[in-house]
Amino acid sequence: MVVRGGGMGHTLAFENITKYFPGVRALDHVSFSAYGGQVLAFLGENGAGKSTLLKILNGDYQPDEGRYLIDGEEVHFDNPHQAILNGVSIIYQERQILFHLSVAENIYLGRMPSNRFGVINKRLANEKAQAIIDDFGLPIKPTTLVKDLSIAYQQMVEIMKAYSRDNLRVICFDEPTASLSESEIESLFRIIGKLREEGKIVIYVSHRMSEIRAITDCVAIFKDGQYVATVPTESTSEQTMIRMMVGRDLGDIYRNLDRNKQIGPVLLEVRNLASDHVQDVSFSLHEGEVLGFAGLVGAGRTETMRAIIGADKLQKGTVYLRGKAIVNHDPNQAMLSGIVMVPEDRKTQGILGNLDVADNITISLLDKHSNRFGVLDTSEEATIAQRGIEEFKIRTPSPHKKILELSGGNQQKCIVARWMATNPKVLILDEPTKGIDIGAKAEFYAMICAFAKQGIGVILVSSEMSEVLGLSDRIIVMRGRKISGELAAAEATEDKILALAMAEE
């Protein structure tokens, strides 16, 4: 079913868009349309294909198959700049502006009004920028340097930059509220409302149901790279939407897990930890416990973990393992003392893309698999790799396949196999299921429970609320580089976590 908007004219149609990345089919024959005068949400889990589709729309990626049409006309952009020139803009969470230029200079970047000798007319630029600022009802000056603005206003400058083009037809927001306060979100929504009234096609990507409810007219739902359906926001229940994006009831997966019920004594204790990125972090982890870490992106969860394993320099604080103070200068020392981490970004921090599956599994045990001259025992390595492949059900045709040929979920299993082969006491999982499909997710959840049953202390850092709620025995919430609260599993709810994660400074 197609939900039609106010009939303001602009249309955007995707036809059979397909995009492959090594290891994944990111988009699988996606076809649907969006209309001017309405705000369309993109909803789906991490890795469902929302961001990839946006990047195809603005020419950052080229589709392997398919095409898209704006106002009935097939368009093709070689790069984001071309897209902007043709009235298609994306506002990202990472601001793409030049901090040392003024508001007006940013808005008119690359097309500052100038005379016929190419001399820039700043006064005219400021006047034109002021008109847009007034239009948006913002209390900022065109001459202010962007670096002196708050994050929310920096974002507004980006929106104004897109808006200042007369031909703006499509404007997309990718998780725009990630670092905004309540009142800032309100003024963002006012401006989105204005864009809608002017008949622009507005696409809004967010994980936050309350925002989707507040600002969007329809929701396009994605699952594992496929487009599922577009539904009207108002008349569709949250349950229905989640079922559509997950494909099955997530609740069941969590309910059926074989959780560890015997939590042992304190295993890891972190006291007053501080690094360049976090301050005064203290918490403890018990044997056999799954400790969830919730919070917004940038709250300092990853940085806390990096400081614990010695990937970032510790400035202050002590880490105790079974009551004994330990010092980790680098991840190798942490591994030797029994603390290991599956890092946040699988591609850039986890896998070794140039090596095969077996080498990826055994890379952390080179010392163990070599004699005193450093010569490797290849048959022992092969045994360990094979054991890891079997134990974690890594689907690969051979241990000598390049790891990049595997799907995301199987790549991640290789990293887990790598660490489990070292017999860790503490296993830190940083966004372990990011970008992997639901089937593999369920396998990971079962694995996490199994690790806890073996007495391993598991720290689960995740931005997926359901994951943290469904798996943790205790939940620590971080905000602004500090711990803002702790919740027992029984009392934790999504609202309570969000309250701790987002409260105003």
Place this chain on the structure above:
Amino acid sequence: MKAKRVSLVISGDKLILMSAIVVVFILFTFLNPNFFSRVNITNILVGASLVGIVSIGHTYLIIAGQNDLSPGSLVAFSGVLCALLVSKGVPLLPAVLLTIVAGAIVGLFNTWMVNNIRIDAFIATLVTQTIVRGFAYILCGGKPVAISNANYITFGRARFLDIPLSVWIMLLCFLFFGFVLSKTKFGRSIYAIGGNKDAARLAGLNPRKAILICYVMMGIICAIGGIIFSARMNSGQPAANVNLEFDSITAVILGGVSFTGGVGSLGGTILGVFLIQAFNTGLTMVNVPSFWQYVARGALLLFALTSDYVRKQNREKMLLEASKRQG
């Protein structure tokens, strides 16, 4: 396991390289029949011996994601230093050891710039290239240092089975370092670090230490190369070996080491060395003017880099195809 090792030794890339060597030989023999003679082939091997051992250092460094532009200067400096020490009455063995220590110190200097000041390897070692060349001239006041020590000279002329010692040293180095690269934890860690330094560190490896070992190894290799070269020349020459790193890097890339790190083997490098040495010797023998030889060498490096790029594209295409089959 067996099948994997065999395919590593003679993969398609290496067959192409071998064919290229054959083509070069046929072409130059056709232009100058003396090219395919015992004397000339020995000459090519002797010429290859210096580039050869330096290319071992480059293979390690480039696989580890590094590079080194200082070998030419360091080889010249080492030759001057060793010759000077011997001429001042230092016995041969201590002189050799001191020269090796000096080479290692230059390697440490490169490591310090790359690891501690985080200068890009290319530009950091360009600094060393100039400084070390300067010291080579300063040491001897710009004039070659003659060698009169009989043992030193013999070292440059000795033959075993009628093949010069320097060639044997190169072959032994290839065997030894080839083993280290493919069969030891150090070798494996270099591939991991060159492929993804951050991930390797998070996996418990020590990239800084591995990079240090590679640069110091290169320093020592250059010192040894410089000593052998000076012995062959009967003198320490401060102006010698300009562009040595150029030939060495060309050979390494021709041999299939990826310029972006993490990929390659010494088996490919040795073929690359023979190809480039045969090519350079051939150009001289068929009387290509030396100015044009520069152009030809540049073209060869461009060719090597282009084929590196094509190989990389092919690898990526293969991965993408694999994903499509899976999806």
